[in-house]
Amino acid sequence: MPASQRPTLAVVGATGAVGTVLLQILSHRADIWGEIRLVASPRSAGRKLAVRGEEAEVAALGEDAFDGVDLALFAVPDEVAAQWAPVAVARGAVVVDTSAAFRTDPEVPLVVPEVNPHAVRMRPRGILAGPDATTLTMIVALGALHAEFGLRELVVSSYQAVSGAGRAGVGTLRRQLSLVAGTALGTSPGDVRRAVGDGTGPFPEPVALNVVPWAGSLHADGWSSDEMAVRDGTRKVLGLPALPVAVTCVRVPVVTVHSLTVHARFQDEVTVGRAREIIATAPGVVLCDDPDAGEFPTPADVVGTDPTWVGRVRRALDDPTALELFACGDNLRKGAALNAAQIAELVVAERQ
Amino acid sequence: MPASQRPTLAVVGATGAVGTVLLQILSHRADIWGEIRLVASPRSAGRKLAVRGEEAEVAALGEDAFDGVDLALFAVPDEVAAQWAPVAVARGAVVVDTSAAFRTDPEVPLVVPEVNPHAVRMRPRGILAGPDATTLTMIVALGALHAEFGLRELVVSSYQAVSGAGRAGVGTLRRQLSLVAGTALGTSPGDVRRAVGDGTGPFPEPVALNVVPWAGSLHADGWSSDEMAVRDGTRKVLGLPALPVAVTCVRVPVVTVHSLTVHARFQDEVTVGRAREIIATAPGVVLCDDPDAGEFPTPADVVGTDPTWVGRVRRALDDPTALELFACGDNLRKGAALNAAQIAELVVAERQ
Structure with missing residues (x-):
């Protein structure tokens, strides 16, 4: 397909734990995409991230972010996906969501390309979901x-x-490990708990x-x-x-x-x-x-x-x-980002 | 019972991970024992360990170690238990073994005092075993x-x-943690393995x-x-x-x-x-x-x-x-030392 006719992909939640892995994956898989638009919360807007070897600026999540988007991969918390996936669909995009927001919706197929690839064809809400990791x-x-x-x-x-x-989960483990590692902790009652204190994060x-x-x-x-x-x-x-x-x-x-x-x-x-x-x-x-x-x-x-x-x-x-x-x-890969990328590729392949 | 008539207990493997916990447990439970004799490999003989608030010298494992012993608690590797438990029995002791050496022997009861206390009565080989942790x-x-x-x-x-x-397992985890903690390790292919190298211990x-x-x-x-x-x-x-x-x-x-x-x-x-x-x-x-x-x-x-x-x-x-x-x-407690101590106490109680 000529580059000009290639579909536009939006990555919503590009700066998160799954989004970061998604950009790596998109950089290494066969490149079927035209524009790859990075979208995140307004707080992250303006940051520059690398995808396909080039820097791209992160746009703020909003209605305009979906203009001209064919496929939108959502890697955001449930409530953000619940709010914004229908907006993306209304603007003409097919949504592939990695959150729990739509998984049990009977009108949203739950897709694992190796197992039930045909499920992508029936998507009355314009939304496809991947299972939990x-x-x-x-x-x-x-x-x-x-x-x-x-x-x-x-x-x-x-x-x-x-x-x-x-990211909060990873940070919490690292902090706790730095408090307990190299010590005699972990064998006596309560010493891990004492060392960690209230810093149990998520x-x-x-x-x-x-x-x-x-x-x-x-x-x-x-x-x-x-x-x-x-x-x-x-x-x-x-x-x-x-x-x-x-x-x-x-x-x-x-x-x-x-x-x-x-x-x-x-x-x-x-x-x-x-x-x-x-x-x-x-x-x-x-x-x-x-x-x-x-x-x-x-x-x-x-x-x-x-x-x-x-x-x-x-x-x-x-x-x-x-x-x-x-x-x-x-x-983060097959458990979220990779499965979503595979679903998006399948949607594009089915169109051709 | 007057102290002079109290049974003599031998703790075989007193310096190991389970033995150490056994000495703590014996120090805190109701004291029904006369002498508590500490036994370990000849390499550890002569070391002094605390039990019931007093220091006791570790005797070398050998036939003489069981002279006058009523109950012998074994907290040693399978092959050491297999060799020495029959020796202790021949010298007149009832053996309570925490290893795997006798667990599947149909003539050795496998005892958990809360579940099958009566099993201690039938011990044709003079040996009682506790299940694995x-x-x-x-x-x-x-x-x-x-x-x-x-x-x-x-x-x-x-x-x-x-x-x-x-102890080798604990030392291995501590060493590995000190190599990986506080770093960005654990997210990229092979970095835990690289940091740890061949130091996987047991x-x-x-x-x-x-x-x-x-x-x-x-x-x-x-x-x-x-x-x-x-x-x-x-x-x-x-x-x-x-x-x-x-x-x-x-x-x-x-x-x-x-x-x-x-x-x-x-x-x-x-x-x-x-x-x-x-x-x-x-x-x-x-x-x-x-x-x-x-x-x-x-x-x-x-x-x-x-x-x-x-x-x-x-x-x-x-x-x-x-x-x-x-x-x-x-x-180390109910999974090994405590269960063994409970079995030994049960044997003594059944005698009275």
């Missing part, structure tokens, strides 16, 4: 296994990175040298919003509205990359050999599974990469229809 | 729930502290700013020894030899206190209200469960305490017979 840690691998074995039940536990709570408890069984806000009956997002998101992307899903979300002192343990029960009997084949050949998934050689995915290896990494593939010892997996994925 | 993180709460609802299936994921790998991967889905040695079919210990231990303590148990064990950068997510399915329908009552009133268990007020257990709060802490109690949304829990327990 925790669902995106497993859903590509799970979709491939579901296609062959037929998923029947999920039990999931998360090991979620602090960058899932944005987390309800200290996260350095600790794990916190809570992510998101209170939903109902003791469930957190992150846990509900995994259940709702998995059901919606896989088209299994009654799938039993039990989730516990836990924050861990990792900067970036969410990890999950997955107990997945299927319609049919599974074999580890076939499961490993499916995982190894599924687009967007890497099998990393040789415990004898010390090979399994960890956040330290997965950070900055695009695929879902899967290891520890075992058949449940007491159920020939169930698999155990450990999955890792970069929560 | 991961099983001990949940088994007291689970035993109470089982007594009422009838346990039918378990899916467990662990968040295991580095002190589970002994762990197969860096554990600072990371989670490692592996604990123990390779068992078979991709399962780790820690995962098998949870399945075997839970079945044996609860007397449910065919209980389906699916476990994934993961190491996290926490110094002390193991945490678990537990998906427990029962024979009968459960209610959260009754489950919380059972947990709140079970001896050795504390209910800490008010997410609205930010209350759930975390290692930073639980370290140094005796009970199992349970929070995040929910009924599975798609299965009225299943509960979700998050449990924390000090892996």
